[in-house]
Each structure stands twice: as C-alpha cells, then as structure tokens.
Amino acid sequence: MAQQPMMTYFLPPSIQFGAGAIRNLGEHVVAFKGQKPFVVTDEGVTKAGILSKAIEPLAAAQIEYAVFDAIQPNPIDLSVLKGVDAYRAEGCDLVIAVGGGSVMDAAKAIRILTTHEPPLEPYYVDVGGVDRITGNLPALICVPTTAGTGSEVSQGAVITDTSGRTTEGPRKRAIVTPYNMSSLSLLDAELTVGMPPGLTAATGMDAVTHGIEAYVATRYHPIAEGVALQALKILGKNIRQVYHHGDDIEARAEMLIASSMAAFSFQKGLGAVHSLAHQLSPEANIPHGIANAILLPHVMTFNLPHAVDGYADIAAALGVDTSGMSKKEAAHAAIDEVNSLNKELGMPAGLGAAGLKRERIPKIAKDAMLDHCYKFNPRPCTEADMRRLYEAAF
Numbered sequence: 001m002a003q004q005p006m007m008t009y010f011l012p013p014s015i016q017f018g019a020g021a022i023r024n025l026g027e028h029v030v031a032f033k034g035q036k037p038f039v040v041t042d043e044g045v046t047k048a049g050i051l052s053k054a055i056e057p058l059a060a061a062q063i064e065y066a067v068f069d070a071i072q073p074n075p076i077d078l079s080v081l082k083g084v085d086a087y088r089a090e091g092c093d094l095v096i097a098v099g100g101g102s103v104m105d106a107a108k109a110i111r112i113l114t115t116h117e118p119p120l121e122p123y124y125v126d127v128g129g130v131d132r133i134t135g136n137l138p139a140l141i142c143v144p145t146t147a148g149t150g151s152e153v154s155q156g157a158v159i160t161d162t163s164g165r166t167t168e169g170p171r172k173r174a175i176v177t178p179y180n181m182s183s184l185s186l187l188d189a190e191l192t193v194g195m196p197p198g199l200t201a202a203t204g205m206d207a208v209t210h211g212i213e214a215y216v217a218t219r220y221h222p223i224a225e226g227v228a229l230q231a232l233k234i235l236g237k238n239i240r241q242v243y244h245h246g247d248d249i250e251a252r253a254e255m256l257i258a259s260s261m262a263a264f265s266f267q268k269g270l271g272a273v274h275s276l277a278h279q280l281s282p283e284a285n286i287p288h289g290i291a292n293a294i295l296l297p298h299v300m301t302f303n304l305p306h307a308v309d310g311y312a313d314i315a316a317a318l319g320v321d322t323s324g325m326s327k328k329e330a331a332h333a334a335i336d337e338v339n340s341l342n343k344e345l346g347m348p349a350g351l352g353a354a355g356l357k358r359e360r361i362p363k364i365a366k367d368a369m370l371d372h373c374y375k376f377n378p379r380p381c382t383e384a385d386m387r388r389l390y391e392a393a394f
Ligand SMILES: [Fe+2]
Pocket: 149, 206, 210, 274, 288, 292
C-alpha cells in the first residue's frame, strides 16, 4: 500500500435493526433526555398510516410531541425554514424523521438551523459549509420508511435551493458534515412492506448506485470499500424479490440494512451519476432513484477504462458468475447486470421517456459541474462529458 495522507473516518451511528424496532421509540426519546420531539414527515407517510405506527409509542410513553408534515419530495429550502419556525414555536428539543430520503434530509437541515443562524446558504458544501457546522445539535432519530437513500447514516442532506443565487432556477445543493449522521437509526422492515413496486425499485436502485459509485470513488477508504461490496451482495440478492414480492419481510429487512450500508460507504465519495441525477429532479421532476438508474450504465461505460478491476468485483458482488471471465469481461458484465436490473424493475428506457426536454441538456450539464459528487468519479469529467452522458442516457 502506498503511503496515504492522514484520513479521518466517521463510523455510522447506533442502529437498531429488526421488525418492530419502532415500538421502542419512546424509550429512546427518554434516553436522549428529549422532552418534546419534533416529528418530521410528509403527507405520503401520514396517509399510508405509517406515521401513526411511529407516534403510537410516543403516546404510550406519555411523551408530548409535535408533527410537521409539510415536506415535499426533493425538499426545498423554504420548507426547511418553516420547519425551524415550527420547531421553535412548539418548544421542541429533539428531532425524529419518519420517512424517505426527502424527509430525513429536510429533518437534518431543520436540525442544523435550530442551533445555527439561518439561512441555509453558508452551510452548503460548495461554499465551505462543512467548517461552519458544529456538533451543537439536538439529537436526531431517523426512522426510514423506504430502503434506498440511506440518509439515516449518511453525512449529506440534499436540499433544493430556490434562491436562484448560483444558477437560473432551483438547484439541488448538499449540506455535508459528519454531524449530519443521526444519533440513532431505527431500521424496522415492517414500515417498508407497504411500499409500492415502483418506489421499491427506484429507492433500491439508488442504493445500488451508492454502492457502485462508492466502491470505485477515488478517495482512500478501505472500510467503506468493504461495506460497499457487502451492501451490493445483499442488494443483488434481494432487489428483484422485493420488487415482485413486496410482502417478503426478510427480503425487505435485507434491503433496509443494505441501503444503510451503501449510504455509509459513500463517505468514500460518489460519482458522476449523482452529479447528473441531482439536476434532473428540479429540472424535470424525475425521482432521484429513477434518474440514477437510467444514468448508471452510461456512466459506468464512460468510466470503464478507469475502473476495470472495481467493476469486475462489483459484477461478482451483484451475483454474476464471473468464473472464467477476464477482468474486462467481468467489468462489462457488471454493466450488463445493471441494464438487466433496470429492465426487470421497469425503469424508463431513457431520460427523454422520463420527462427531460432535450434542449435543456446544455443548461443542466453546466449545473452538474457545480455539484460536488463527480469530483470523486474514477474518470475526470468535463462539462462536455456531462453533456455527452445526458445525450447517451436520453
Ligand atoms: Fe442517492
């Protein structure tokens, strides 16, 4: 091993994993000395009856709480500010996020602004926000209701900046800090069994993208590499099963833990898929997981000469029988496997079919260069590469 520069690695928070874990929520609030939790969620979670499962244990433990459910998919900065106002008005002292990535990311941003001066602008990673965020934060308990984003263990929170300060129109920006990892995550597969197949597939492919991008990302992080590969093994074994048989609680549980693992692993870095995908939700309303799934095989093809060994490992992890293959053949097989997953999971054939207008490609290719994720891509990318990748995936 070559001599490496000094690195600091952050390990995931406490995770309680098991069907029914949500029933202990009240005890955890007490353990964190919370007097009044602020429960962040969205209408979808409320309507699906999942929120009531999360707040029953609070009521049973006679813990007073406030619910804030005004979070939309791809959460915007304005809802974060509203959330902070509500947190203060209710006199809360702990944050609980019950939902998917959008809810957890919004909850993380709300939590930061409870102790850091608003607005969000100075805390985004692209303006050096990591140095402005301290650990002086209320406890955060994350309860994911989808399996994919892994926001419960990640250091990132992706928020749509509507200010127009950095680009024409809204843009997704990230707040990244080790303090963003939850204080505790409750992984309860019972909360994910009701997810419809389309959402199961999209969020599952987000997790697959995390594992693949992290494994070949350029940062030196052997802990994350090992976790990424194991996450891909579990995802490869279970993603088709949960899509076709959503009531398989064991497969749901496997997807849930693997999505946390894949998200932990992207401490190593992500890649061009995420920089490209981050433009597609504000631009064309394409859900994050679907944008990733469509772009992933195209970026892998672009990266191939720089990631042959990594992709060969990934093929085997995803369950491809690579015995007798050369490294190069196995690397190609990883791309084939992603294409076959996309097909079986009903992903749209291209970005055009998913709603992107072709004439917008030059604009979003430019914006993709403002995103931080591609900086760890195994093959360096220029704006022209971003344009070509959008075209290829169109
Ligand atoms: Fe993602």
